[in-house]
Amino acid sequence: MRQARLTAERSGRRLGGGPIINRWALLAVPAIVFLIAFFLAPLVAVSLRSVTEFPKPTTDIFANYERFAASASNVRVLANTFWVAVLSTVVCLALGYPYAYLMNIVRPRIAGLLLIAVLLPFWSSLLVRTYAWQVILRDTGIINTFLLDMHWVEEPLPLIRTTLGVMLGMSQILLPFMVLPLYASMRRIDPELTKAAANLGARPFTAFRRVFLPLSMPGVLAGSLLVFVLALGFYITPALLGSPKDTMISQFIASAVQQRLDWGIASTMGVILLALALIVLFVASRFVRLRDVYGSLEES
Amino acid sequence: MTDSWRQPRRLLLLALGSMVVLFLMAPTLVVVPMSFTASNALTFPPEGFSTRWYEKMLTDPQWSAGFVNSAKVALLTSIFATVLGSLAALGTVRGRFPGRGAVNALVLSPLIVPLIIIAIGMFSLFVRWKITGSIVGLVIAHTALAVPFVVINVATSLRTIDRNLELAAMSLGASPVRTFQRVTLPMILPGVLAGALFAFITSWDEVVVSIFLTTARFRTLPVEMWEQVRQVVDPTVAAVSTTLLAVTTTILLLALVARRQAPVR
Numbered sequence: 414m415r416q417a418r419l420t421a422e423r424s425g426r427r428l429g430g431g432p433i434i435n436r437w438a439l440l441a442v443p444a445i446v447f448l449i450a451f452f453l454a455p456l457v458a459v460s461l462r463s464v465t466e467f468p469k470p471t472t473d474i475f476a477n478y479e480r481f482a483a484s485a486s487n488v489r490v491l492a493n494t495f496w497v498a499v500l501s502t503v504v505c506l507a508l509g510y511p512y513a514y515l516m517n518i519v520r521p522r523i524a525g526l527l528l529i530a531v532l533l534p535f536w537s538s539l540l541v542r543t544y545a546w547q548v549i550l551r552d553t554g555i556i557n558t559f560l561l562d563m564h565w566v567e568e569p570l571p572l573i574r575t576t577l578g579v580m581l582g583m584s585q586i587l588l589p590f591m592v593l594p595l596y597a598s599m600r601r602i603d604p605e606l607t608k609a610a611a612n613l614g615a616r617p618f619t620a621f622r623r624v625f626l627p628l629s630m631p632g633v634l635a636g637s638l639l640v641f642v643l644a645l646g647f648y649i650t651p652a653l654l655g656s657p658k659d660t661m662i663s664q665f666i667a668s669a670v671q672q673r674l675d676w677g678i679a680s681t682m683g684v685i686l687l688a689l690a691l692i693v694l695f696v697a698s699r700f701v702r703l704r705d706v707y708g709s710l711e712e713s
Numbered sequence: 714m715t716d717s718w719r720q721p722r723r724l725l726l727l728a729l730g731s732m733v734v735l736f737l738m739a740p741t742l743v744v745v746p747m748s749f750t751a752s753n754a755l756t757f758p759p760e761g762f763s764t765r766w767y768e769k770m771l772t773d774p775q776w777s778a779g780f781v782n783s784a785k786v787a788l789l790t791s792i793f794a795t796v797l798g799s800l801a802a803l804g805t806v807r808g809r810f811p812g813r814g815a816v817n818a819l820v821l822s823p824l825i826v827p828l829i830i831i832a833i834g835m836f837s838l839f840v841r842w843k844i845t846g847s848i849v850g851l852v853i854a855h856t857a858l859a860v861p862f863v864v865i866n867v868a869t870s871l872r873t874i875d876r877n878l879e880l881a882a883m884s885l886g887a888s889p890v891r892t893f894q895r896v897t898l899p900m901i902l903p904g905v906l907a908g909a910l911f912a913f914i915t916s917w918d919e920v921v922v923s924i925f926l927t928t929a930r931f932r933t934l935p936v937e938m939w940e941q942v943r944q945v946v947d948p949t950v951a952a953v954s955t956t957l958l959a960v961t962t963t964i965l966l967l968a969l970v971a972r973r974q975a976p977v978r
Contacts, residue, residue, distance in 0.1 A: 433809070433810070433811060434808075434809060434810040434811070435807075435808060435809045435810070436808075437803060437804055437807035437808035437809070438804055438808030438809065438810040438813075439804065439808075440800040440801070440803045440804035440807075440808065441800065441801045441803075441804025441805050441808060441816055441820075442804070443796075443797055443800055443801075444797040444798065444800060444801035444804075444820060444860060444864075445801070445816060445819065445820075447797055447856070447857070447860075448819055448820065448823075448857060448860065449819075451835070451853050451854070451856075451857050452822070452823055452831070452857040453819070454834075454838060455831065455834025455835045455837070455838050456826065456830060456831070456834050457834075458834055458837050458838050459830060459833055459834040459837065462837065508729075508733050508736070509733075511726055511729050511730070511733075512729070512730055512733045514726070515726050515727070515729075515730040527730065527734070530733075530734045530737055530738055531737060532965070532969075533737075533738065533741075533962065533965065534737045534738065534741060536911075536914055536961060536962075536965045537741055537918070537957075537958055537961050537962065537965075538917075538918040538920075538935065538954075538957050538958065538961060539918065539920070540918070540920045540935050540938060540939060540942075541741060541744065541918075541938075541954040541957050541958055542740055542741055544744070544938070544942055544950060544954055545740035545741055545743055545744045545954070546740055547942070548743060548744065548747065548755055548757075548951070549740060549743060553754070553755075555743065555757040558756065558757065585736060585737060585740060588733070588736075588737060589737075617722075642825060643825075645827060646827025646828055646829060646830075648828065648829050648921055649920060649921065649939070653942065653943070662827075662829075663827065663828075663829035663921075666829050666830075666833060667829060667832075667833075667924075670833050670836070670925075676837070679833060680833070683829070683830045683833060683834075686827050686829070686830060687826065687827065687830050690825065690826065690827055694825060
């Protein structure tokens, strides 16, 4: 069988002209079939449930969507999710840009260490990292114990179960998704260009603003859109570090399925979340190559 | 470039960089010393030194079952995802067919679709197929999530190898099979290996989809941790966290070493 596959390339050529399909293509079939059956089918199943399952019998297939829009608390969850995603993106950009810039100008060995500092948390468990934030932020946690021992505060500061807590946890988890595309795009900038600007009399900051910054924009866009889309789907972190007020779409969906057994509204929220992510990605597809993000792992 | 830098600005950047490193690394590093505390509470700095929480983790039937389940699921996921993903990478990089862009998007999409939707979607189908609460359902789910990492790693190696070496082998009389075995495969092997290791980590750390596909009788370590972290405040969770981290970090470092073996571009 392998022989058949391996002669693929030659037979592809044997067709002469421009072959439309060659036999290497067959190798992709198992993964395609697997993902259609076990990944795409579930997504379709969820979407269908949003227009077929209702708490009360109805002929209106959009009943769940109307039910969703009619409830102010549902809309608030959606708005909150959007807001938290925007905030996370801004925080990650503010921390990630200078960091990637630093990686780009230091010696390769130090850049390698800075990259490891991004990759280690990138690949370590999200749950463990959220748990670590819990240990740090809670009323009897590291920060509050320290502040109380020093008598700088009388009562523990409210750090956990706040939006601040969620933001800290989410930014820490999402930061690598910002730094990696930023660093990849900065490395592609020819250092001679900023030098040329300096030689032509631009001051360092002007050279940065007029030459370097515009050239790094693809990385800024790639990182921001990626962080934004991923932030939309966060579940574990807001559940452990936020208050009920900070509920995000994913938590809403999980509790609708697990506690209220309301598949109609859960799947409706799911479709809305998926649509949001796909729209952002569609816009992003003009600037982002996913491979740039994960491909930057290569550079360590 | 360094000389055009004014000192204070450079220092500011370095200070910010160190803060970010602290922000990225500190949370996880805090958990490690705490897991060795002798006291019953999670205090920092930890009081005394003891391995009692590790003993508790290993003797508690739920934690140890979770450990074994996680290892099994991650190992099987790694095998299946590596086979499917490597073939898919060969197919999409070397293959020519209409709709290749769509296939690329399909293969990479598990990275970007919000996990909760994947979770409830798989849950609602897998219940019907009666594969929830079993290793079968979980391995299938994790394989779907891990395939993109294998594809990216193998595709990167495939794109960077010098195809003239394959042509040379063939023109010297090697059959296509032999060319693949002796020339192509050794060159992409570091990518395949790195992909397998990343697939293992993906499964080992996965929690959202696993929450929905497991039951009290069959749980992985992260799911057990998720269940306990909301109720118990006992340092066993820190010991479990340290164990999860130790496995992930070891495998990540192996993967990075594997990638280094990749041929020079």
